[in-house]
Amino acid sequence: MYNIGIIDKINLKGLEIFKKNNNFKFEVVTDLSKENLLKKIPEFDGITLRRGKINSEILSKCKKLKVISRHGVGYDNVDIDFIKKKNIKLLVTDSSTSTSPAEHIMYMILSIYKGVNFFDSMVREGNFSKAINLDINQNFELFNKKILVFGFGRIGKKLIKKCLGFDMIVNVFDPFVDEKIIKSFGGEKVLDFKESLKDTDILSLSLPLNDKTYNLISLNEMKLMKKNSIIINVSRGGIVNEKDLDFALKKKIISYAGIDVFEKEPPDESNPLLVNKRVLLSPHAATFTKECLENMSIETVKNIINFFENTIDKSKIVSL
Ligand SMILES: NC(=O)c1ccc[n+]([C@@H]2O[C@H](COP(=O)([O-])OP(=O)(O)OC[C@H]3O[C@@H](n4cnc5c(N)ncnc54)[C@H](O)[C@@H]3O)[C@@H](O)[C@H]2O)c1
Numbered sequence: 001m002y003n004i005g006i007i008d009k010i011n012l013k014g015l016e017i018f019k020k021n022n023n024f025k026f027e028v029v030t031d032l033s034k035e036n037l038l039k040k041i042p043e044f045d046g047i048t049l050r051r052g053k054i055n056s057e058i059l060s061k062c063k064k065l066k067v068i069s070r071h072g073v074g075y076d077n078v079d080i081d082f083i084k085k086k087n088i089k090l091l092v093t094d095s096s097t098s099t100s101p102a103e104h105i106m107y108m109i110l111s112i113y114k115g116v117n118f119f120d121s122m123v124r125e126g127n128f129s130k131a132i133n134l135d136i137n138q139n140f141e142l143f144n145k146k147i148l149v150f151g152f153g154r155i156g157k158k159l160i161k162k163c164l165g166f167d168m169i170v171n172v173f174d175p176f177v178d179e180k181i182i183k184s185f186g187g188e189k190v191l192d193f194k195e196s197l198k199d200t201d202i203l204s205l206s207l208p209l210n211d212k213t214y215n216l217i218s219l220n221e222m223k224l225m226k227k228n229s230i231i232i233n234v235s236r237g238g239i240v241n242e243k244d245l246d247f248a249l250k251k252k253i254i255s256y257a258g259i260d261v262f263e264k265e266p267p268d269e270s271n272p273l274l275v276n277k278r279v280l281l282s283p284h285a286a287t288f289t290k291e292c293l294e295n296m297s298i299e300t301v302k303n304i305i306n307f308f309e310n311t312i313d314k315s316k317i318v319s320l
Contacts, residue, residue: 002025003027003044005027007032007041012297015297027044045067046068049077054068060082066089067091068091071296071297072287091300091312093296095295095299100292101287104282105206108260111280113141138256142163151206161185169188173193197221208235209236225253230254230256232257233261234260246272255278257273260286265284
């Protein structure tokens with residue numbers, strides 16, 4: 001019988017699958033402190049992993065761990081070099097984790113472009129009639145606006161269809177995706193993203209965090225952008241430099257931002273973005289829909305079962 005650690009709770013739908021399979025027993029671990037993970041993880045043959053940092057110190061104590069099944073597609077919370085050395089396999093929920101994030105990007109763009117929060121509080125606060133005198137230079141149509149989709153993987157490919165549905169012009173920066181593929185989706189491949197930033201209205205990030213992408217969008221990049229441009233980050237905190245973003249918004253170098261992910265989560269109270277009125281925030285919640293969380297939980301568990309039963313689809317295993 002395989003002993004599986006569920007590191008951080010997941011939707012019950014996945015756990016029900018485990019309960020019906022006699023080859024597996026599982027334990028849900030909710031204390032994600034390093035001390036507890038150091039104690040618990042070496043007990044398991046495999047783990048599912050939502051939040052929680054799996055570093056080399058923890059991994060070096062694991063003598064039987066064969067597989068980590070991520071509840072998600074990013075894996076910046078795992079020491080990749082170490083698991084590669086120890087031949088521990090990494091699985092991701094690539095089928096279920098892109099629709100809701102792509103919709104979340106659209107939600108942020110639309111909320112910002114249409115002044116959603118602002119209008120809502122106007123009505124509630126009895127300022128209905130004042131709307132007519134508003135400076136409408138911050139509300140826009142999506143029609144004919146240029147979006148730069150930065151990273152054209154699963155989320156980027158879902159996003160482009162929604163943008164084209166709104167008659168937007170879609171530029172794509174992803175050096176690892178062929179121009180023909182981007183064209184077949186209706187986008188234009190960009191070779192020099194800094195050049196493209198100059199006439200971008202909306203920059204949306206859908207790429208992984210790694211050494212090369214950390215602080216990729218900093219003040220220098222923001223300074224290239226138009227004054228009324230916006231940045232949406234639903235990928236990973238750290239890709240956009242948070243202090244620079246706060247500065248650029250305060251100095252009106254760019255206009256607005258939608259931020260779902262933070263360099264430190266939860267963000268410190270002192271994080272300036274928390275009090276910056278020109279940022280729409282969400283708590284790393286782009287996957288927080290009924291459908292997405294149920295499907296991710298099911299896929300996370302099926303991946304680990306299929307791994308041990310040797311029926312895993314190779315595409316679920318991240319090539320490291
Ligand atoms: N906020 C959330 O809840 C949430 C949910 C899902 C995914 N994510 C994050 O979004 C990221 C993207 O998800 P996905 O499913 O589309 O991943 P994916 O692996 O399918 O696609 C990522 C794309 O980024 C491209 N890329 C890598 N480095 C790049 C670079 N330096 N410049 C431009 N492009 C680059 C890759 O070629 C790839 O096409 C994930 O890495 C994950 O961290 C966040």
